[in-house]
Amino acid sequence: SISFNIMMKGLCNAGNVDEAFKVLKxxxxxxxxxxxxxxxxxxxxxxxxxxxxxxxxxxxxMRGRKNCRPSVVSYTTVILxxxxxxxxxxxxxxxxxxxxxxxxxNLVTYNILLxxxxxxxxxxxxxxxxxxxxxxxVVSYTTMIDGYCKVGQTGEAIRLMNEMQVKGIVPNVYTYxxxxxxxxxxxxxxxxxCLLEEMRERGIIGKTFMYNSVLDGISKSGNLDQANQIFxxxxxxxxxxx
RNA sequence: CCGCUUCAUAGCGCCCAG
Numbered sequence: 323s324i325s326f327n328i329m330m331k332g333l334c335n336a337g338n339v340d341e342a343f344k345v346l347k348x349x350x351x352x353x354x355x356x357x358x359x360x361x362x363x364x365x366x367x368x369x370x371x372x373x374x375x376x377x378x379x380x381x382x383x384m385r386g387r388k389n390c391r392p393s394v395v396s397y398t399t400v401i402l403x404x405x406x407x408x409x410x411x412x413x414x415x416x417x418x419x420x421x422x423x424x425x426x427x428n429l430v431t432y433n434i435l436l437x438x439x440x441x442x443x444x445x446x447x448x449x450x451x452x453x454x455x456x457x458x459x460v461v462s463y464t465t466m467i468d469g470y471c472k473v474g475q476t477g478e479a480i481r482l483m484n485e486m487q488v489k490g491i492v493p494n495v496y497t498y499x500x501x502x503x504x505x506x507x508x509x510x511x512x513x514x515x516c517l518l519e520e521m522r523e524r525g526i527i528g529k530t531f532m533y534n535s536v537l538d539g540i541s542k543s544g545n546l547d548q549a550n551q552i553f554x555x556x557x558x559x560x561x562x563x564x
Numbered sequence: 565c566c567g568c569u570u571c572a573u574a575g576c577g578c579c580c581a582g
Contacts, residue, residue, distance in 0.1 A: 330571095362572070366572065393571090396572085398572050460574085465575095495575075496574055497574085499575035500574075500575045502576095503578085506578090532576075536578095
């Protein structure tokens with residue numbers, strides 16, 4: 323079954339859900355029983371191509387099978403699907419349904435909702451959820467940081483970036499990326515440069531696009547010497563220019 | 565008895581042109 327699951331995931335990631343369903347049929351006829359991973363993979367495949375309703379139907383059908391009960395991952399995947407469509411009330415409904423059937427949402431579930439609220443333009447609601455969550459990880463913080471940056475609240479974002487480190491949560495390349503593009507959009511290039519430096523000091527190799535955004539800003543401001551210095555640092559740190 | 569392989573979350577289309 324694991325081999326089939328792997329093949330199925332490949333098809334789903336390529337957006338070919340219909341082929342994935344053929345694999346399901348094939349499994350059923352050859353002694354490799356589909357398991358909960360099989361169905362979760364299908365749900366994800368459907369949600370990826372905006373067929374969230376069908377994904378939810380697969381989830382419902384799982385109830386009838388033994389050893390294939392819907393799990394946190396099943397519900398969370400559907401919630402993600404609705405969040406990506408901007409249907410936050412549908413997402414919340416699924417959350418409630420999950421709780422009613424006795425399944426506990428986990429950190430991933432909440433992180434997805436945080437991002438959903440932010441991207442739907444409801445940073446306040448994300449903030450409320452963030453405050454109620456019992457634990458946070460680097461994804462929770464990065465999601466909120468990105469949310470604040472996107473609405474021009476880089477101050478709040480930086481506050482969170484400090485707070486996470488006080489709690490012992492280490493920013494990663496995603497965190498820096500969100501923060502740096504936030505600063506670049508506001509033309510706070512000095513801040514952006516500082517963060518790039520801090521990141522390098524921590525041994526994190528930045529992505530090319532992060533340097534490109536900063537270099538562009540610096541160059542346009544006419545400060546070619548500084549641009550050159552950053553370009554050097556970029557290469558020294560192991561980030562390949564394109 | 566133990567371990568490995570398959571499922572869900574965050575950052576960027578940045579230069580040029582328009």
